[in-house]
Amino acid sequence: MEEFVFTSHELTKRYRDLAVDHVSISIRPGQIFGLVGKNGAGKTTLIRMISGQTFPTSGDLSLFGQSSENGLQKMRRRIGCMVETPSFFPYLSARDNLEFYRIQRGIPGRENVDELLRQVGLADTGKKKFKNFSLGMKQRLGLALALLGHPDFLVLDEPINGLDPMGIVEFRDVLLQMNREHGTTILISSHILSELANLATDFAFMDQGRLLEQASAAQIHEKCRSCLEIRVDNAPQAATLLDTLDASEYEVLPGNVIRLYSHLEDPQTISRLLVNGGVALLSIDTRSSNLEEYFLNLMGGKTE
Amino acid sequence: MTHYLSAEFFRTVRRRYLYFTLGICALLLLSVISLFAYANTTIPEDSEKATVDFLFYFFIQFLPTIGLYFTLLIGDMTFSEEHKVQTMRNTVFYGTPRMTIYLGKFLNCLIFCFVVMIALLAFAFGAGTLLLGISTSFVSVISEFLLMLAGAIPLWIAGAALAVALYSNIPSGNLAAFTFIGIFLLPTNLLKLFAFMLNNKFLSEVRSLFLTSRLDELAANGASSEPSFLITCWITGMVFTAIFLIGGYLGFCRKEIK
Incomplete structure (x- = not known):
């Protein structure tokens, strides 16, 4: 073949x-x-x-x-x-x-x-x-x-x-x-x-x-997974704090943004952890996307 | 190529266009024959009456030019508005070479020109014989007619080649038809005009090489055409066929098929 x-x-x-x-x-x-x-x-x-x-x-x-x-x-x-x-x-x-x-x-x-x-x-x-x-x-x-x-x-x-x-x-x-x-x-x-x-x-x-x-559908699916999108003033310090919570499924993005793929139903615990650890929490949102949103994000939010 | 031609045949015979064309041409022929038959009833008994020979003399004079424009009609019929209905892409999708498509259209056009001509001539002969009768000079008239055909066929083939070249490259069928008529009418008449105005023999010589000039000559000379003239008809026809086919293919082979 x-x-x-x-x-x-x-x-x-x-x-x-x-x-x-x-x-x-x-x-x-x-x-x-x-x-x-x-x-x-x-x-x-x-x-x-x-x-x-x-x-x-x-x-x-x-x-x-x-x-x-x-x-x-x-x-x-x-x-x-x-x-x-x-x-x-x-x-x-x-x-x-x-x-x-x-x-x-x-x-x-x-x-x-x-x-x-x-x-x-x-x-x-x-x-x-x-x-x-x-x-x-x-x-x-x-x-x-x-x-x-x-x-x-x-x-x-x-x-x-x-x-x-x-x-x-x-x-x-x-x-x-x-x-x-x-x-x-x-x-x-x-x-x-x-x-x-x-x-x-x-x-x-x-x-x-x-x-x-x-990209494969599996890769897109991975990128479209539900997550908590957290904006902080100091991402490396926040990441260290998340490690103490056994929250290993996260990624650090540019602009001090962290995407956390666990604890989706428990954002209060995360915010308390970060604030008590001396990190300024700017925002925390639950986020998920489908193919359409993924495509629009890829296009930089442009629509026809 | 055989598959392509079989499919073209399958489609063409399922189109009403073929039967309308045959029907209208047959009606026109019947009208001419009826006119001759009516004329026979109005002239004195001792005058020479129109027979089927007369009809074929009529063909010798008019068929060369009519036949040329008839190739346009058959070209249109066999091309089946493929650009307008955008069906050619279905053939291209399957990897059918453009050469096969182009030559297939040309051969299909020739086949149907031949079929339609045979059918109409058979009808004319049958109806003419029934309504006008046949005279003893019929054999000599037919031999003149066949000589005319021998000269006209290569020129008509060139006409079919131009029709296919234009229909293959011009998306609008009407524009292709006007271009066809323009190509045959304009240059020859312009040359005629300039040759007359400038009293230029060279321009007249150039004009005599054109298809339409050969067909006019064929109609005028009829059976008196010498074999050498028939040979020049074949050479002219084949040269123009090659020019039209190659020119048309060069455009078609890289054309975007919508």
């Missing part, structure tokens, strides 16, 4: 401005990789370069260890993509649209199309033309196309836009099933961070074309 499904090294795409700015990411087999960033962060441009829709201005990317133009084209046969709103021929039905791509890709077995339509809940759309589909139905058909040919790597850009809550749950189940049963690697970008938090094993955060951070 390849060490990496996807890698990019200093990948850059410039239109008028830099859309993707020297991004280096690596995705290992079996990961569900969440790509997080606000609008214009460069997520879709990055995905377009992976899918072959556009070409990098500079830098390299590789798929399954292949980085030549020819090698990339061959490896794209192992990828299933869904970028932005799915596009199909408006005058064809769901079945005919999928059949068209099945023939084009030389995938044997007409029954695959029926199986996929059943899997995404479009089995009974009959002769209804794509142009008459709702946004949710279009998203489902887009997923069916991405799954056509049992890809090893799924690349999904905002795939749950337009899906109803039931559809989102079904969609998540399909992805998790693909990942668990077939070991499919998934790259998924979404604005709905709570949904990504339920799904992804790894994250990359992007802003203004740049990669801010790449």
Whole structure:
């Protein structure tokens, strides 16, 4: 098995401005990789370069260890993509649209199309033309196309836009099933961070074309843990006092800030200990964050 | 490439556009044939009547130019507004080489040009024979018609190459169609104007190398075209096909597919 499904090294795409700015990411087999960033962060441009829709201005990317133009084209046969709103021929039905791509890709077995339509809940759309589909139905058909040919790597850009809550749950189940049963690697970008938090094993955060951070879900979880955030005048002295309390799970941050991960239900004891020990206590707050808050903190509190 | 072409065929035959095009062209042909048939009833008995030969003479004069613009219609049909409905990216996602996509579109366009032409000519012959009858000179007319086709086909292929080059690179189908018409109408007419105003033979010579000039000549000369002229038609057609295909591909191969 390849060490990496996807890698990019200093990948850059410039239109008028830099859309993707020297991004280096690596995705290992079996990961569900969440790509997080606000609008214009460069997520879709990055995905377009992976899918072959556009070409990098500079830098390299590789798929399954292949980085030549020819090698990339061959490896794209192992990828299933869904970028932005799915596009199909408006005058064809769901079945005919999928059949068209099945023939084009030389995938044997007409029954695959029926199986996929059943899997995404479009089995009974009959002769209804794509142009008459709702946004949710279009998203489902887009997923069916991405799954056509049992890809090893799924690349999904905002795939749950337009899906109803039931559809989102079904969609998540399909992805998790693909990942668990077939070991499919998934790259998924979404604005709905709570949904990504339920799904992804790894994250990359992007802003203004740049990669801010790449971390595993476990690392993010660790950073988002509940804690007491204590501001004092003398952090080293406070840390010595905390050691006497058997409160070893803490970290000292710049600016005389201490994050304490124990004694969450007992802040009075901590404040008494510090004050009696001669440390000026400036504030003490219980703090916890989710992926959304983590992302906003990473962005320096900037919102769209 | 065979998979790509099979899929293109699968889609094109499921589109109403093909059947509307065939239907409208058949109706137009039927109108012309009916007009000839009506004219036959109004002229004196001893006058020469229009037969199916007359219809094919008519084709020899007008089909060369009509056929060129017909490639635009078939190009539009086979391209299926892929830029507008943004479906080409689904093909690119799968790693289908751009060369395969580009040549696939071109070959599909040629195949359907051929299919539609055969169907319409068969219809014209059938309806013409039924409504107008056939005369003894039919064999010689058909041989003239075939000679015209022999010269026109390479020029039409170049037209199809330009249609595919434009539809592949210009996101708007209407703009691509106007550009196609402009490329064939503007340079040749401007050269004609300047050659006339400046009384310049060189400009006239340059103009005679253009596809539209060759087609006009083919229509005017008909069966009297010498084999050497047919050879120049093939050379012109192939040179322009190569220019249009290569030029179109150079733009398409690095184009961002939305």
